[in-house]
Amino acid sequence: MNRRRFLSLTACALAMPARAATLSEWQGTGFGAALMLRLVGADPLHARRTFRRVEAEIEWIEAQFSLYRDSALTRLNRDGRLAWPSSDFHALLDLCARVHGATSGAFDPTVQPLWLAEARGGDLSVARDTIGWTRVKIAPEEVRLSHGQALTFNGIAQGWAADRIAALLRADGYGDALIDMGEIQALGNGPNRSGWTAAIASHAGKTLREVRLTNRALATSSPRGTLIGSGQSHILGPSGQPPLWSTISVSAPEAAVADALSTAFCLMDRSAMEAALTEFPGARIEIVA
Incomplete structure (x- = not known):
């Protein structure tokens, strides 16, 4: 299991209290990974209709931004x-x-x-x-594109998908949901009314911190969590700069913002991170390790 999936599934597991409100759950695949959605207190028929809309939305997002298929x-x-x-x-x-x-x-x-x-x-x-x-x-x-160029949205598209699914759910009348599209977006206060609990873990699986999320997204990047080639970090500095940190976690109102910032912050010093945060009100660093 790669780093992103470990963090996401850990967040979903910790979000389940011992005595919770009724939850409707959907699981699927997209963006090269397993996806999950939990709705609190949903009518079963309404939930099934919503899940079909979610599947159609994921199909549309993949048709735009996926590197794993024609898009x-x-x-x-x-x-x-x-x-x-x-x-x-x-x-x-x-x-x-x-x-x-x-x-x-x-x-x-x-x-x-x-x-x-x-x-x-x-x-x-x-x-x-x-x-x-x-x-x-x-x-x-x-x-x-200029000659030889190619784009990847792998550092932002999963957060974008979580935001799109959140907008769909709000429009469908849901106020409490946990959305795992590879990055976490938490709507409402969760099944126990005290917020959704998510774990921030290192690439080795050690829990570094737990945070509570209410109408807030969380994204975590660990450069050594996925290695490519002969052991190179999957997070590559565009100017050749190496990652400075082992784990960065960012929360924000928008999952796409949290996703992109957590990726970039792996390559930046603390003062540069703080300067970047001023451009995105409500975003904050949860972990730098």
Whole structure:
């Protein structure tokens, strides 16, 4: 079990008190991982209808952002351009630009060629020459990459999915839910009315801290939690900088923000992290280890 799945499933397990309100649970797959959703006090028929809507939403998100199947993202990477991207695709690009700016470039989705070169033993110097978010051309009618570029949204898409599912649930009348799309989004106060409890663990599985979440998201990144190639961290510095920390956990009102910041913060010192947080009201660091 990889680092992300361990943390997510730990959060779900700890969210279950000994005597809880009635829970309706859905489990599925997406984004290359197992997914989970728990609804508090839901009517069973209403819950089943909601779960079908959740599955359709996940299918749409994967059709936009997945690297594991044919998607708008894989077509962009293959062709170097994507005509008339969806409003969701543009919205995620906008958030990527915000985080890129706030983190002075530490968050950069153009690291995908470097990731592939590390994983497959390719030419790292050639891959590094393609990196640069500001070289991506974004217009309403088209997204165009510079020669050799490719994007990855693996540091933000699962948080984005959690936010989208949260919006769906709120619109469907749910006020209490735990959403695990690889990153955690907690709605309401949970089954015991005191918040959802989530564990923050190291890449080795040691619990570092427990936090309570109410209408709040949590994302944790551990550079050594997933290794690629000959033992390289899966979190790659766009300027060649190595990770400075073993575990970073960020909470925020939006899971996509928490996801992206926890990824970038692995490459940043504390003062740079604090400066970035000022651009995202409500976001805070839960663990730096």
